[in-house]
Amino acid sequence: MMEYTDKVMHEFQNPKNVGEIPDADGIGEVGSPACGDIMRMYLKISDDGIVEDAKFKTFGCGAAIATSSKATEMIKGRTVEEAAKLTNSEVVEELDGLPTEKIHCSVLAAQAIGAAIEDYHKRKGDHSKQQ
Amino acid sequence: MMEYTDKVMHEFQNPKNVGEIPDADGIGEVGSPACGDIMRMYLKISDDGIVEDAKFKTFGCGAAIATSSKATEMIKGRTVEEAAKLTNSEVVEELDGLPTEKIHCSVLAAQAIGAAIEDYHKRKGDHSKQQ
Amino acid sequence: MKRIYLDNAATTPVDERVLKEMLPYFCEKFGNPSAVYTEAHEAKFAIEAARLQVAKAINADPKDVYFTSGGSESDNWALKGVAFKNRAKGNHIITTAIEHHAILHTCEFLEKEGFDITYLPVDDQGLISLDDLKAAIRDDTILVSVMFANNEIGTIEPIEAIANVVKEKGIIFHSDAVQALGNIPIDVKKLNVDMMSFSSHKIYGPKGVGALYIRKGVPIEPLIHGGAQERRRRASTENVAGIVGFGKAAEIASEELEDNMAHLKALRDALIKGVLGKIPQVRLNGHPVKRLPGNANFCFDYIEGESILLSLDLIGVAGSSGSACTSGSLDPSHVLLAIGLPAGVAHGSLRLTIGRHTTMDEIHYVVDNLVEIIERLRKMSPIDAQSPIDDAVYHH
C-alpha cells in the first residue's frame, strides 16, 4: 500500500520545522489519536501579516509527517491570506503525489494551518476573519 | 483415475479368448450401451460338465476388457458348478486390484458367466438349476 | 517413446518463458504485496504488471481484472456473487445445458438456495438459439451465463449477439471464456459482456490461477471474503508467482494468437480429414466451422472411449473422452447427450485437442494408429452394424 514517492520518503526522513514555537501567534490542532492522526501547527506571524515561522508536531503516518513538513515549508514567507489558501492538493503535488488511500491524511496539514490562522485572528480580536 | 495395475494393462493389451463360439452350449449377455458396458460370454461345456472353452465380446472400458479376459481364463477347466461360483473379487485379485471406481465394471464378467451358465442349464432343460 | 500430447483443452505445459518470469517470486521476491516495506512493493508491482498483461489480452480496463485460483473459482464467483448480491431483484438465472460443471454444479447449488435456473438447449452442433434465449428471459431474470467456447466439442457460441439480447433487458451477462482465451480473439468491450472467466493453465501458464473480468459497476458479492486484496473483492494473500506467470502467458497468447490459430487449424483439419476419411462409422461432434481451432471430437460407433484412450496411451498418445468411465460418474458427457447423441454412442467419444507444440508428423502418426486401434476394439465388441443393440438395460 505504501508506495510513497521519493519526495515523500525524503520529507519523512528529513522533516523540516519539527517542534514548537513558544511564543507562537497562532496554534492549531486537528485530528484525534483514535483516527490515527493528530497535527499541531505553530505559526509566528509578523506585524505586517507574513508567516515568519511555522513548526509542527505530528502523530501520524508517513504521509501525515511528510505533508506537515512540506506544508510548513510552503507557507513560510507567505501572507496570512495566502497561507490560508493552501490546499492539500498543492501539498500533494509538491510531493509528487500520494497513494489514493493516503489523500485523507494530507488534508490534515492544510486544516491544521487553517486552524492556526483562525487562532491567530481570534487572538488579535479580528473577529471578522473568524470562520 | 485410470491407475491400472500392470496386470490389468497387460490383459487389456493381450486379451485372451476374444471372439465367439459358434456352437456354444451357453451364451450370456449383461450390461447395456447406455451404461457403457456390454459383455457377451460364450461357453463350451463338455458332457461331464467341464468348461472346455470360453470366449467373450466386450464393449467397455479397460477394466471391462481385462476382467472379461481374465475371467474366461479362470473358468476354463472348472466344472460348471465351480465356474458359477466365480466372484468378481477373485478376478480383481488375479489382476492385482482395480481402482475403486472401476469395481462396478468387474462385476459384469462374473455376471456374464452366470448368465451363460443359466442359459446352458435352460437349454439342457435343467430347470432346477435356473435362478 | 516420445509422447504425443493431444489433451491441450484439459491443460497445457507451462511455457519456459513463463516459468522464467515466475522464478524470482518464490524464494527472493516473496514479500506480501499488501505490506508497507520494500519487499512488498516489488510483489505489488509484479501483480499490477500481470493485471495489465491480462487486461490487454482481452481489451479490458486493468481495474476490471480480478485474479482468482482458476476457471472454476471464477465461474463460481460470477454466479454465486451475482446471485447472492441481487436476490432482491429476482431469483431467475439462465444458462445452457452444455456449460462446464463449474457452472452447472454451481447452478444446482443455487437451486437448493432457492434460485430458479433455466438450462437452454442446444442444437445438434452445440449452438443455443437466440429465440430460446429471448423466450426464457423473465422479469425476475438477474443473470445469464453462456460459455464462449465449449470445452468438449469446441463449438463457439455467438457471444456478442447473445450479450446484446441480454444487455438490452438490463440483465447481467457472464461468459465462461476459459477455452476461448489464447485460441480465438477476445475483446470484452466489443463483446459487451459484464463478466468473463479465464484460467491460466489452459494457455501455457501455471495451474491454480485464473481471472474474472468484472465490468465496473456490476454488483457482485465476493466468493472468498477476508482481507482487502484485489480491491476488496477477492481475499487471500496473492499467489504472486502464479499471477506473474498468468500475466506472461496471456501476453504471449495474445501476441502469438494469429500464428497459433493458423497452426492449430491446419493440424486440426488434417486430423479431422484423416479420421473421417480412413475410419468407417465415425462422426465429428460439434460445429464444422464455428469451432475452436484446436478441437477435434469424434464418436466411434460400437466401442467405448476409455478403451480407445488406453490404447492410445500405450502407443504414446494422450487424449480424452466423454465416456462415463473417464468422468468419474456413471453417465457419459452431458454435452454429448445435449447435442442429441444416444448414451451408447456418447460413451464412444474421443477428444483430441491440438496445442502450440503439436506437429503435423504427430497428427499423421495418430491417424494411422487410430485406424488400427478402432479396428481392433471393434473386433472385440459384441455390437456392430449387423447386430446393433439398443439402449435397453440388461441384467444389471
Place this chain on the structure above:
Amino acid sequence: MKRIYLDNAATTPVDERVLKEMLPYFCEKFGNPSAVYTEAHEAKFAIEAARLQVAKAINADPKDVYFTSGGSESDNWALKGVAFKNRAKGNHIITTAIEHHAILHTCEFLEKEGFDITYLPVDDQGLISLDDLKAAIRDDTILVSVMFANNEIGTIEPIEAIANVVKEKGIIFHSDAVQALGNIPIDVKKLNVDMMSFSSHKIYGPKGVGALYIRKGVPIEPLIHGGAQERRRRASTENVAGIVGFGKAAEIASEELEDNMAHLKALRDALIKGVLGKIPQVRLNGHPVKRLPGNANFCFDYIEGESILLSLDLIGVAGSSGSACTSGSLDPSHVLLAIGLPAGVAHGSLRLTIGRHTTMDEIHYVVDNLVEIIERLRKMSPIDAQSPIDDAVYHH
C-alpha cells in the same frame, strides 16, 4: 544493505528445498491429474504424496485433507460450507472477536444470508473464556469456529478444551490454524477438531495453496463447485506444483518443528526483553506465555505504527502494524481493540515476527535501532506523558 525480514507471520519465502520439488511440475510433469494417460498419473501420485505429507504433519487421515487456494478459501469454505449444508438444523454460529478477516467477513456475509453469529469476547491477553463459550451455545448452534493462534498478537487459544465443550454438544468445531502450522505442534485427533484451516505460504511453501482438514462425516457443501477433484469436494484442475510445494513444506515444518520452535523462542525472548528493557512507555500485546514462539507485538505510546514501519524499512527492516494506515481501513486492528486497547494506542502497534532465517545479530540490530526510531518519532509527536490527549475527535 542486507534486509532483515521480520514479517514471517504475513508470509515466508519459499524454501529452496520446496522449490526444487515443485520445478518438474511446471513444464514437464504438467498432466491433468484427473485424466487417463501416463502424464496424468505422475501428477496424481504427486498430489497424493503431498496429501500424505500434510496429513502426517497434523496427524490426520490423508483422506481428510483437502487442498484449497489458501487459508482464506479454507476459512470461507469451512464456514459457508457448514452453514449452507446444515441450515435445516439451525442458523446460529459462534466465533470470536479476534478471528482473521477471512472468518469475520465471512460471518458478516452469513449474517446477510440470515445466520445469527455470536462473537465471543477475549480478555486483555486475547484468550476466550470457556464459560462465555458454554453460555453462548444454543440449541440451534451448528458451528463453532475459534482460531488456534492469533496472527497479530500470537495468543494461543486452548483448542482442545474448547473442542471438548463444543463436541460434547454435538456441534461442529472448526479452527483456523494458519498461524499454528509449523510453529506449534498440531494433532487434529488429539485436539478433537472437525475442521482446520492451513495455508502453505506461512510455512515456507508457495503462495496460493492451502488445505482444509475435514474429519470424515462432517456434512459440508463445496465452496467451489464443478469437477470431481478432491473427492468431489473442491473443483478445479489441481495446482499440482503448488500442492507438491505445500507437501514438502509441511514435511520440513514437522520434521524441524522442535528445533524451529527453540530457535524462534530464543530470538523472540531476546527481542521482547530488549524492547521492554530499553524503551519506555511500551507494552507487549498478547499473552506472555501462551503465544506463538516467533511473535512479538508491541504498542509504543504517542506514535503511529506506519511511521515506525517506514523508519524501520529505511534501515532495512520489514515489520507490520495494526495501524489503520497499514490495513487499508480507517480503523486500527480489531484484535487490538478486542483486547481493550484504546484506538489511539492501537494505532501505535508494531508486530515483529521471527522466522527460520532470522539471526540473533539481526535482533540486536533491530532493538538498537528501534530505540532511536521511537525516540525520534516521539519528539515529533504532539502527545506525551505530560500532555496526553484523549480519544476525542477534533476538527475533522
